[in-house]
Amino acid sequence: xxxxxxxxxxxxxxxxxxxxxxxxxxxxxxxxxxxxxxxxxxxxxxxxxxxxxxxxxxxxxxxxxxxxxxxxxxxxxxxxxxxxxxxxxxxxxxxxxxxxxxxxxxxxxxxxxxxxxxxxxxxxxxxxxxxxxxxxxxxxxxxxxxxxxxxxxxxxxxxxxxxxxxxxxxxxxxxxxxxxxxxxxxxxxxxxxxxxxxxxxxxxxxxxxxxxxxxxxxxxxxxxxxxxxxxxxxxxxxxxxxxxxxxxxxxxxxxxxxxxxxxxxxxxxxxxxxxxxxxxxxxxxxxxxxxxxxxxxxxxxxxxxxxxxxxxxxxxxxxxxxxxxxxxxxxxxxxxxxxxxxxxxxxxxxxxxxxxxxxxxxxxxxxxxxxxxxxxxxxxxxxxxxxxxxxxxxxxxxxxxxxxxxxxxxxxxxxxxxxxxxxxxxxxxxxxxxxxxxxxxxxxxxxxxxxxxxxxxxxxxxxxxxxxxxxxxxxxxxxxxxxxxxxxxxxxxxxxxxxxxxxxxxxxxxxxxxxxxxxxxxxxxxxxxxxxxxxxxxxxxxxxxxxxxxxxxxxxxxxxxxxxxxxxxxxxxxxxxxxxxxxxxxxxxxxxxxxxxxxxxxxxxxxxxxxxxxxxxxxxxxxxxxxxxxxxxxxxxxxxxxxxxxxxxxxxxxxxxxxxxxxxxxxxxxxxxxxxxxxxxxxxxxxxxxxxxxxxxxxxxxxxxxxxxxxxxxxxxxxxxxxxxxxxxx
Numbered sequence: 001x002x003x004x005x006x007x008x009x010x011x012x013x014x015x016x017x018x019x020x021x022x023x024x025x026x027x028x029x030x031x032x033x034x035x036x037x038x039x040x041x042x043x044x045x046x047x048x049x050x051x052x053x054x055x056x057x058x059x060x061x062x063x064x065x066x067x068x069x070x071x072x073x074x075x076x077x078x079x080x081x082x083x084x085x086x087x088x089x090x091x092x093x094x095x096x097x098x099x100x101x102x103x104x105x106x107x108x109x110x111x112x113x114x115x116x117x118x119x120x121x122x123x124x125x126x127x128x129x130x131x132x133x134x135x136x137x138x139x140x141x142x143x144x145x146x147x148x149x150x151x152x153x154x155x156x157x158x159x160x161x162x163x164x165x166x167x168x169x170x171x172x173x174x175x176x177x178x179x180x181x182x183x184x185x186x187x188x189x190x191x192x193x194x195x196x197x198x199x200x201x202x203x204x205x206x207x208x209x210x211x212x213x214x215x216x217x218x219x220x221x222x223x224x225x226x227x228x229x230x231x232x233x234x235x236x237x238x239x240x241x242x243x244x245x246x247x248x249x250x251x252x253x254x255x256x257x258x259x260x261x262x263x264x265x266x267x268x269x270x271x272x273x274x275x276x277x278x279x280x281x282x283x284x285x286x287x288x289x290x291x292x293x294x295x296x297x298x299x300x301x302x303x304x305x306x307x308x309x310x311x312x313x314x315x316x317x318x319x320x321x322x323x324x325x326x327x328x329x330x331x332x333x334x335x336x337x338x339x340x341x342x343x344x345x346x347x348x349x350x351x352x353x354x355x356x357x358x359x360x361x362x363x364x365x366x367x368x369x370x371x372x373x374x375x376x377x378x379x380x381x382x383x384x385x386x387x388x389x390x391x392x393x394x395x396x397x398x399x400x401x402x403x404x405x406x407x408x409x410x411x412x413x414x415x416x417x418x419x420x421x422x423x424x425x426x427x428x429x430x431x432x433x434x435x436x437x438x439x440x441x442x443x444x445x446x447x448x449x450x451x452x453x454x455x456x457x458x459x460x461x462x463x464x465x466x467x468x469x470x471x472x473x474x475x476x477x478x479x480x481x482x483x484x485x486x487x488x489x490x491x492x493x494x495x496x497x498x499x500x501x502x503x504x505x506x507x508x509x510x511x512x513x514x515x516x517x518x519x520x521x522x523x524x525x526x527x528x529x530x531x532x533x534x535x536x537x538x539x540x541x542x543x544x545x546x547x548x549x550x551x552x553x554x555x556x557x558x559x560x561x562x563x564x565x566x567x568x569x570x571x572x573x574x575x576x577x578x579x580x581x582x583x584x585x586x587x588x589x590x591x592x593x594x595x596x597x598x599x600x601x602x603x604x605x606x607x608x609x610x611x612x613x614x615x616x617x618x619x620x621x622x623x624x625x626x627x628x629x630x631x632x633x634x635x636x637x638x639x640x641x642x643x644x645x646x647x648x649x650x651x652x653x654x655x656x657x658x659x660x661x662x663x664x665x666x667x668x669x670x671x672x673x674x675x676x677x678x679x680x681x682x683x684x685x686x687x688x689x690x691x692x693x694x695x696x697x698x699x700x701x702x703x704x705x706x707x708x709x710x711x712x713x714x715x716x717x718x719x720x721x722x723x724x725x726x727x728x729x730x
Contacts, residue, residue: 020119046106117324168181245279322469327476369552380430385489393479395420410488429463632704
């Protein structure tokens with residue numbers, strides 16, 4: 001049989017009945033399906049396992065069995081390990097469940113690693129890897145060579161095309177009358193009417209085949225659009241191959257997983273059932289946090305680093321990606337990956353908890369306006385500390401080092417002999433992000449700068465969550481003591497930065513976890529930079545000058561105007577860039593029109609170079625607020641711009657209070673709209689008796705009085721501060 005070598009990129013990896021289907025993007029721009037035989041595996045390990053029982057089980061489960069050794073994660077000791085290799089990826093999950101029942105979860109290792117990731121680790125064919133593959137005429141891969149590394153900053157990427165599929169208008173399409181479907185490709189928008197079902201579906205397929213996009217972006221595709229299209233196609237018996245068929249005689253399957261609701265950082269999140277395609281990526285922009293934050297360049301970056309195929313990484317959290325990278329590090333080092341977390345928290349007295357469980361250091365600034373203020377931020381503080389001080393679950397309070405490397409304040413230490421798995425994973429991420437940020441600053445044009453920004457932002461999210469995973473109770477490589485050690489070092493570095501700044505003659509205004517705000521009358525940007533250099537030199541931790549504010553307002557608490565809220569401020573850098581935290585435009589439940597008012601006020605205020613300029617703007621800013629109120633009263637604001645967003649914290653039938661959100665939830669459910677814990681709803685405050693409407697049919701009248709109150713409150717967040725200064729001066 002003839003052989004051929006293809007050079008290009010791994011576009012996607014999908015488990016099949018005999019191994020893996022590798023969709024390969026050739027240098028010529030063709031996306032072709034290839035096959036690779038692959039048998040995933042899991043491990044049973046421990047001194048108490050009897051080999052005769054293991055061999056009997058492997059024969060019963062039709063697995064091949066290999067006796068090896070592995071390294072136990074926490075102790076670092078070598079223990080006997082038996083690798084069970086299953087016949088196909090589909091058998092991995094059922095066989096693992098049998099093994100758990102037969103031998104217990106404590107004996108299972110490497111047992112819940114997805115076949116795609118096992119394949120990437122075993123062959124090097126990770127998503128978006130550049131490779132040369134040798135295959136036969138049937139597309140079976142016989143050998144491969146990897147031509148790049150996921151850590152390459154300038155690795156070549158394939159040219160990719162994108163199309164957008166959405167329902168006309170804004171908001172969830174199930175919450176209003178159905179509007180035409182829009183297909184956008186190559187800058188051209190095609191509108192499709194739902195009325196003639198068969199012709200509608202044929203028109204959609206015709207557009208898809210003509211444009212042949214590599215990435216199909218949808219809005220509410222997982223939640224509403226694709227289920228509706230598939231139901232219509234099934235009812236009319238019209239084939240709907242949205243992906244690229246592997247064989248011309250068969251339709252490609254759309255793979256669907258389960259929807260789920262889960263808790264993350266105190267919020268209930270809902271993830272609609274993923275709908276993934278073969279040979280073509282589908283990303284639901286409304287079901288992907290990472291796509292919204294980083295776009296396609298960020299997803300590619302995370303897929304390459306984590307080994308998770310792009311369609312799946314788009315629908316996961318950054319925590320899933322960093323966990324996959326930790327697993328890959330463990331496999332490279334021969335460490336057995338625990339099936340389920342089994343390391344309990346050490347006993348602590350009440351005094352110990354008070355000392356250790358403090359979290360990040362937070363100062364409470366005095367509310368008010370300041371000018372010529374410098375903000376200095378430690379670069380990726382917590383991940384950098386974890387790397388520098390070797391903080392990892394297995395290195396905390398190790399038995400091999402006494403005293404080891406002492407952790408400030410909390411009376412524990414980290415290992416000086418064994419490099420931790422967590423810092424070993426994040427060190428290259430830190431290094432690559434530094435390089436990407438340097439390239440971003442040096443890029444010659446806005447398009448290149450944006451590309452580097454999206455890539456380094458993707459890595460930023462990995463670094464953000466890697467710290468949280470240290471203390472996450474379900475993280476397989478988590479341990480609360482490592483989390484406490486990191487925050488202890490963080491408090492030490494922030495205090496040191498404060499003391500150095502004050503020693504150099506700067507007034508300390510505010511400190512928040514990894515950043516400080518300081519000022520000195522007449523200080524130049526160069527003097528602030530010299531302070532940053534001094535802090536870096538003395539603490540051993542890189543701190544960057546975020547910028548010098550022309551003015552910054554630390555905003556007061558709504559309950560107590562004499563006390564500021566640490567993470568609630570607004571300011572304008574000398575470059576004209578605005579930075580805000582904790583105000584209305586940053587909150588997801590603020591109507592777009594109200595957020596736009598604050599954005600307009602801040603844009604005007606950013607032109608002020610001194611507080612005196614800002615005070616002189618007060619009449620102009622008041623006029624902007626009054627114009628917004630007049631526009632609202634005149635009925636010139638579209639109802640979509642007044643929608644209030646909410647996330648359901650529980651199931652719809654669990655709401656008992658008669659709040660606006662509860663009433664809207666009942667209304668939507670009554671119209672057949674499926675809602676789950678974590679689902680987002682949008683509603684309009686309608687005229688008359690505090691009514692709220694979730695289903696918009698075009699006949700709504702907003703409650704102008706309540707929206708005017710929102711506008712006034714949003715304006716007062718800034719204007720009240722300015723008027724307070726005027727009152728003090730007069």
